[in-house]
Amino acid sequence: MASIDYPLEHPKAEALTPEFSFSESLYKWVATVDHKRLGLMYVVSALVFLVIAGIMASVIRMQLAFPLNHVVGPDTFNRLFTMHGTTMVFLVGMPMVAGFSVYLIPLMIGTRDMAFPRLNAFGFWIFLLGGCLLYFSYIGGGGLSGDGSAPDVGWFAYAPLTEKAFSRGAATDYWALGVLLSGVGSIVTALNVIATTFCMRCPGMTLSRMPMFVWVMLIDAWLVLVALPPLSAAQIMLELDRHLGANFFDTQAGGSAVLWQHLFWIFGHPEVYILIFPAFAILSEVIPVFSRKPLFGRPAMVGAVTAIGFISLGVWAHHMFAIGMTSWSNTFFAASSMLVGVPTGIKIFNWTATMYGGKLRMQTPLLFCIAFLLQFLVAGLTGIMLAVAPFDWQLHDSYFVVAHFHFTLVGGLVFGLFAGMYYWFPKVSGKMLDEKLGKWHFWLFCIGFNMTFLTLHFAGFLGMPRRIYTYYPGRGWDAINLIASLGVIPQAAGILCFVWNIIRSSLRGIPAGDDPWDAWTLEWATTSPPPEYNFEKLPVVRSSRPLWDLKHPQDPDWKYE
């Protein structure tokens, strides 16, 4: 009966796509405005940058494995942590946000493309240009010591270190301009996501029936839209300082180095929410499907994510407790930072409650979600600790902070992204990822991650500062650093399993079919991979689980909504 809404029989996608030669298909990729191709290109470039920045992290850990080690010198070490941080945030995190959004949102809300397909292509290419510009600095830029290489000012690029007097050569300009360009890409993509969710939903897809993934990515796009321009403004000011002699951050002329910190963290703190939101979005889809239950507390989830979208704009100065603000500022930002923990806690509670009493299917996507819940909980708790100003004074710029934000961004975001990739790979490629390799990937990565970052909390407690390139023996840091460095091995092995899994499964994986997970959102109503036009006939939905309605015509959700 339900074939009225959207037929389950599809013409085979292969039958409709003729064969192309290599140059023709290359042209099709380069000139495409199709949201699925652009989404894939985003995710693939992000994965390439992930491997590059991961290798940098491994070199950092090799250098720190033993006291007074000499794998790399201090200059190279500065460049390594700068490029590692910048790449991970702007060239891995941001394109993952964009890639998952533009691939999935049109499918999930039942439409054929984004609101502005050409703007979508522009966003991708300008991001890639920004990334290439940043890496071109290895050839074109001069660092602190003046001999051509990458930026060495940290991903936060604090003034006045970035001023012409202290950062000669062009390395810092490559940082500012490369990140500025990729920021423009993020902003236009966010604009596109907002316009798409507001204006392109299929009939019946009201905001209250929209999949949770789309809701979270909508608020994420809002945050990108209001939080990225402060960074762009700061980078424009920095370039004005460096090339036209302006005095924004020039303390000699009365300018303020603290202004940079404010502008940077007005961007920087919402940014960490921008980065973690895709993981929230993915969990909100994967956990219900693998627990065989609808999402617990859907309205509370929407409320919580919207609350984060606003509260997180007012917490930035908790990165700056150590610069000597007034006690009123300290109190305000400590309180607001703790407040933002409340909606986050609601989300953790709702995901746990979704799993509670469910028929759990312990497959790879769910494993990554469970690890996310535990690790992100730890990250949240250490975050609350750091929000207490006196505690932060004690541990500011120590490895405790490093461990904290790697728990959010690796233990949280990266685990969430892996869950999402195992979940949607069948839709994207039409093949299942191998479950056995997936489990290897999960356990290796999970163990390695905790070996590295759980231990680093204790290095922080014992006073090990961030960004040092080496240390003396006998301070109690030796064993911790060795364990942390050894943790790189299982993590790298896990990533290799993943890459091998992707290659092997796309070549000869088990065909997935349209709906391998028995899921409930609209992307599973079309073929795998979806045809260029997504849906032959635009679907009409009546509840937040349209595919449940389709599969259970006797007992559809809309009877209860």
Next chain:
Amino acid sequence: MAQDNVIAADALQMEREWKLPDRGTIGVIFLIITETALFTMFVAADLIYIGKSLTGPYPKDVLEMPIIATVCLLSSSGTIVFAEHALRRNDLGKFKIWWLVTILLGLYFLYATGAEWHKLIYEDHLTIATNLFGTTFYSLVGLHASHVVVGMTFLLIVFITTIFGFPIQTQERRVKFLSWYWHFFDWVWVIVFTVVYILPLKVF
């Protein structure tokens, strides 16, 4: 079977009644929001640095209120509305006149900014590198003026293509978005004017 038919009829009705906002409208509104965020940071930097210059020239020595230019820019916000109304009534003659008036007002504003900068740079020797006043003045006014230049480019494109016979009536929607953008930068000027001229000259 009877229930299926009811659902089918229901789906058709839902499709007919399904109304969503126009994507251009949403796009322009959020473009303005993101531009607001950018301007806010420059305005904030300006406010922080009022009266913090270590050396002269100071605003009170060299700055004059650009009253005429301000009146011109703000009234161009009105004339572009008249042009829009004329276009909606399909009165192409009036549209061209009001559009041209808008362009001229905008061009005068840009000329006035240029003349002001020329005086400041060559007579008062105030550049972006001189002191904090120069830094914030040129960056904020320059940021605004560069946006006016972008708006002006679009105004000129519309005007020239219309003169050469392009049926602008078919683009009423896009003309509306352009006018929103123009209004936005007119009202940003009110803030810039307050922060750059009124506060340093009259308050501090």
